Amino acid sequence: MRDIPTLFWRLFGAVTFLFMISPLLILLLFAFSDKKLLAFPITGLTTDWFMKIFDRPEFWAAFENSMIIVVSVGVVSTIIGIMAASALVRLRARAASVSMILLTMPVMAPPLVLALALLSYFTSVGVGLGLPMVILGHLVFTQPFVILIVYARISKFDQAIVNSARDLGASPLKAYFTVTLPNMRPTIIGAALVAMGISLDDFIITFFTIGGGNTLPTFIWGMLRKGVDPSINVVALILMTLTIGVALIALRVTRYRG
């Protein structure tokens, strides 16, 4: 028997899910549509828009900047995040949670406010704008994710294996690098990828702190100012594929479920 509540929930679930997913599929479809106008009906599929974008040096410049930022943010925020998480587990629970809430504040702050504060501050201090400032700006809101993920893992870590390494004569540092870290490898890779995904997707902080030049998101913004063009679909799709790809690998290595 199909009663009405069940039917309602199925319908609701299906509609909400479609609302969430279909725009992404539409982007995928229209990146390959051969018409200049972004509308139905689709008359044929083509990869011309990809070729057009790949021929533009500005795209590759933006791509390169994105990669420089993402890799630096991934590496640095992972290293300092691990250091912070390792220190936090040694604090008392209360002190650790207060520090964690403080460090997580940049994630809750409206990006526009943080971006404009950074812009005003960097110009007033006289350090100028550019990629290093973008990387610094990204670190402050990617490190909380690394710290939270790594902290959760360390606090459940089996200290017995570290203790046995110490009993067998390893120095604390050696035990840390040969036992603790390798055992957390999936967590660390996952945390790094999450940081990279967030960094890759950021538009607002990047836009205000980069000064000159583009990353993939600011490149899309620049193209949008000149009107809608099917090549924008391609850049948006590439960006989306990269972030989703990074996220999926992160979910796989950390075996995250829900």
Added chain:
Amino acid sequence: MLPSAAVFLLVFVAPLSYFFILSFWRVKSYKLVPDVSLANYIRVFDQYHEALLFTFSIALIIAAIVTLLAFGLAFVVRFKAGRYSNLLLFGVLIALFGGYLSKVYIWKIILGQSGILNSALLGLGFIDTPLDAFLYNPAAVVITLTHYMLPLAILPIYGSLRAIDDVPLRGARDLGASRWRVFWDIIAPQCQTGIMVGFTLAFLFSAGDYVTPKLVGGPYTSMIGVFIQVQFGLRFDAPLGAAMAFSVIAVCLIIVGVAALTLRRALRVR
């Protein structure tokens, strides 16, 4: 600990402190002049109260819709979807990482006058002429931001729903409690935190956003983020912009506080 603390202090605390001080300064012939005056804040509430009101209303509407839809979908995933729940959850995660600017852009091309929605409706014969009612209005902002925030709100709500033990639910039903009673007395109170996190995320982000109103909002969607951003470009009045930013944050904190209290009351076990 040290490097993280340094990043936090140098790239968050210092800039925001400077920004806060800046909000009491003034601008004289395109130069910043240090000052200790509340003039900027008075101007914010004097000249921009309509934009503030509009922003908070639209952000509240978005946060309410997002919370409802997110709760509904999380509820379906937890209790109703059966073998499809993993698939749904996977879709949520894909949507979560689909990107911010890309999503705003997609809605721009979906809702446009010669866009995808219009052409689909034309093709299916629902309408005869393209409607220009979809894009460049507050509704477009609501749709776009709801779409962006939905997966972000689903995860915390699903997290708290998943933690609910099945046994008391069945026990209550066996002892004769109605579905509604089980829902309001057992399920709802336990996902208070998840709902509040989802609501707060959606509200804060919508209230502070300027990209969405700029790209899909049109000229009559006067959200405060757009005005804030203009002070740092065309208007060249950073102190006023900073005062706007802190006013928004202050009002947001009050609204979130009130929402938390209301929610706690609403979800109290009777």
